[in-house]
Amino acid sequence: MSDIAVNIKNLTKRYKDGPLALDDVDLEIKKGEFFALLGPNGAGKSTMINIMSGLVKKTHGDVEIFGTNQEDDPTKIKFDIGVVPQEISFDPFLTVQQTLEFQSGYYGIRDNKEYIEEVLVNLNLIDKKDAGTRQLSGGMKRRLLIAKALIHKPKLLILDEPTAGVDVELRHTLWTYVRKLNEAGLTILLTTHYLEEAEALCKRLAIVDKGKIKAVGKTKSLIEEYSGxxxxxxxxxxxxxxxxxxxxxxxxxxxxxxxxxxxxxxxxxxxxxxxxxxxxxxxxxxxxxxxxxxxxxxxxxxxxxxxx
Ligand SMILES: Nc1ncnc2c1ncn2[C@@H]1O[C@H](COP(=O)(O)OP(=O)(O)O)[C@@H](O)[C@H]1O
Ligand SMILES: [Mg+2]
CATH class of the missing domain: 3.30.70 (Alpha-Beta Plaits)
Incomplete structure (x- = not known):
């Protein structure tokens, strides 16, 4: 078995009538890594992960997730990846519990009440399981998004700007939780425009700007190499x-x-x-x-x- 989780080659995306959002990107992420795509707004981070999850169609290039080419078996990849999107959106008429049951159903999973409970406990949401999603605070909504992404037990968790606009306290709570997930063996890919976040969480990172990878390597050596x-x-x-x-x-x-x-x-x-x-x-x-x-x-x- 290969130890590669994500293998991207020559990935290019041009939106219809739009910019070149990704320009010939190569990227390799190993199993068990906590990896960051660090870059300013508009760099192409969301485009890259949305292509990985099958939400956006690439213009050309190759994307392999745990050895499977995105084109060959998008369904397998849907099961391998859990995405926490940048934008928060829930069905306002569902409770927390129902939201997760619905999400399970989407993956054909039934009778997983125990696992739902476990996730809710871990994310400190168990007290809110019967609350409507509209009643949740911003921080709780973020945590529910993570719960949703974990419901089918993916092997790769992708967090798209998980703490954009989130207050410092909640940011640190989220960091603690995702760190635990990674320590338990989950491969995590995070996109962020906060240096502090990439530095705090990720051993390796890629710096992305204008659809290109500007530097990739160990966070520590990148800092030493350039910021010394x-x-x-x-x-x-x-x-x-x-x-x-x-x-x-x-x-x-x-x-x-x-x-x-x-x-x-x-x-x-x-x-x-x-x-x-x-x-x-x-x-x-x-x-x-x-x-x-x-x-x-x-x-x-x-x-x-x-x-x-
Ligand atoms: N659906 C879309 N249609 C046209 N252009 C888009 C679309 N989504 C993103 N873009 C453009 O592609 C570029 C990269 O965007 P994005 O991947 O969202 O960057 P990031 O997530 O790093 O902020 C930006 O110039 C953005 O305006
Ligand atoms: Mg984005």
């Missing part, structure tokens, strides 16, 4: 027209009409950079240092690509 950098801003006495040749090999930027020179460097390079600055004729009146956050990394990665 520092930016030193030098305030100059004389306005600078061009970067002195001694600094050519560093990442520099002239700002404020030449009165500030910014140098972005690896901390291990600090000594060399200062020596190089010393070798120039720059008259530095003041300086400041800024460390890069993952937010900066993200902006930089997505911005650079737009420039190309």
């Amino acid at each position: 950098k520092k930016t030193i801003s030098l305030n100059l006495k004389e306005k600078l027209k061009e970067v002195p040749s001694e600094l050519n090999k560093y990442e520099t930027q002239i700002l404020e009409n030449g009165s500030i020179l910014e140098i972005t460097l690896d901390p291990s390079n600090t000594e060399h950079v200062f020596k190089a600055v010393g070798a120039t004729s720059l008259d530095v009146t003041n300086f400041s240092v800024a460390e890069q956050s993952l937010e900066d990394v993200f902006l930089k990665l997505t911005y650079e690509q737009h420039e190309k």
